[in-house]
Amino acid sequence: MLSPDDARKISLIEVLLEEAAEVYPDGRIGPPPEQEVLEWSEERIRQYFREQLAVAAQPTAAQNTAANEPTTASSSPAAAAPPELPNGANGAPTGGSASASAPTPPAQTPGLPAASPAWAPCDASAFARWFPGLALSRTATQRPRMRVLAFHSAGSAEDMWTSEGTGARRSPSPLLEWCRATGVELLAVQLPGRGARSKEPFITTAQGIAQELLPVVAASLASGVPYVMLSHSFGCWVGFELLRAAERAGLPMPRSWCLSAMPHPDIPLATRPWRPQRGLGDADFKDEMRGWDVNEVVFTPGVWELYEPVLRADNTVFDEYNLQRADVGGVRVPNGPVDVPPFEFPISAFWGTQDRPVAGNHLWPINNKEAKADWLKEVVGVFDGL
Numbered sequence: 001m002l003s004p005d006d007a008r009k010i011s012l013i014e015v016l017l018e019e020a021a022e023v024y025p026d027g028r029i030g031p032p033p034e035q036e037v038l039e040w041s042e043e044r045i046r047q048y049f050r051e052q053l054a055v056a057a058q059p060t061a062a063q064n065t066a067a068n069e070p071t072t073a074s075s076s077p078a079a080a081a082p083p084e085l086p087n088g089a090n091g092a093p094t095g096g097s098a099s100a101s102a103p104t105p106p107a108q109t110p111g112l113p114a115a116s117p118a119w120a121p122c123d124a125s126a127f128a129r130w131f132p133g134l135a136l137s138r139t140a141t142q143r144p145r146m147r148v149l150a151f152h153s154a155g156s157a158e159d160m161w162t163s164e165g166t167g168a169r170r171s172p173s174p175l176l177e178w179c180r181a182t183g184v185e186l187l188a189v190q191l192p193g194r195g196a197r198s199k200e201p202f203i204t205t206a207q208g209i210a211q212e213l214l215p216v217v218a219a220s221l222a223s224g225v226p227y228v229m230l231s232h233s234f235g236c237w238v239g240f241e242l243l244r245a246a247e248r249a250g251l252p253m254p255r256s257w258c259l260s261a262m263p264h265p266d267i268p269l270a271t272r273p274w275r276p277q278r279g280l281g282d283a284d285f286k287d288e289m290r291g292w293d294v295n296e297v298v299f300t301p302g303v304w305e306l307y308e309p310v311l312r313a314d315n316t317v318f319d320e321y322n323l324q325r326a327d328v329g330g331v332r333v334p335n336g337p338v339d340v341p342p343f344e345f346p347i348s349a350f351w352g353t354q355d356r357p358v359a360g361n362h363l364w365p366i367n368n369k370e371a372k373a374d375w376l377k378e379v380v381g382v383f384d385g386l
Helices: 005-023 042-057 059-068 124-130 174-182 206-221 235-247 281-288 304-319 369-384
Strands: 148-150 184-189 225-233 257-260 347-350
Touching: 005 042, 059 235, 124 206, 148 174, 148 206, 148 304, 174 184, 174 369, 184 206, 206 235, 225 235, 235 257, 235 304, 257 369, 281 304, 304 369
Parallel strands: 148 184, 148 225, 225 257, 257 347
Antiparallel strands: none
């Protein structure tokens, strides 16, 4: 008779096989060796599937040749010329659905303006670490007409955007459906300290995240393919700092940005509507996280020990966030601490101070299927009109 631990491993394998079959229906992703698998940890099982997906995602020699052939296709629209949210968790610190791939950084798209030589594509392994869900999302394409750059919430992972789940847990994503149908590529950022990056040290400042991410994503932003941004909660301040870094580097700005559930980044420290984690003991920190609608299962023994480091690290990012004054062009926002130049592209803020609210609690993209679907339909409506 199987022990509870062994039964859980078998269930995990079944789920991961189902998800792999969605990406590769031909069955090229097989189960791990049954003689060994019950001795493996759950993370080792997940790693096995990540490795299998990485191998399957590698282009064949014929595909590489085709990708390098000249094209006579007409030019696509160029990117727009260069010219602001507290949090929770319900995504697994070990990657949630855990299926990941080894996507390759985008090459220059034929027929579009050449990328700056200063922003050549990064190393493929670095790109795969930051965007592990590209294959699972089934939005990867050699010639995207647009890209969506998405940022997850605190304590969560990139699969809040790239995974639709399987079986009874399946929840179709209007965003993924739209991307697949219209040739839009979804690049969902995976921060260090979770999923396949669980052994990497956390980055605990938004500026530090932007500094590490920019060289990885710069070639995509400079490729001539227009892009839009999507972020929830803590991901909004991370995205904000990435855009500031990109703007300083002379990279194109997005066509649009849909963001939700985070105050503007110049909110004074004294009026931020949460308690900093650094001064909270275990019980008080749990209560603070409950206030942000974190699923109660996160606080159970054996689970909390996995989530707490991720949550504390991510909370530190916005607890101790210090908005830096702009070098030039700053505009004083009422009650704001520093001058910040406004972005010159449209921003759609879900639950802004003068907007109608959307259904669901703070973590609706994680724990409310219906609210998430309704929200993503609104997001698609914004992006589809560009």
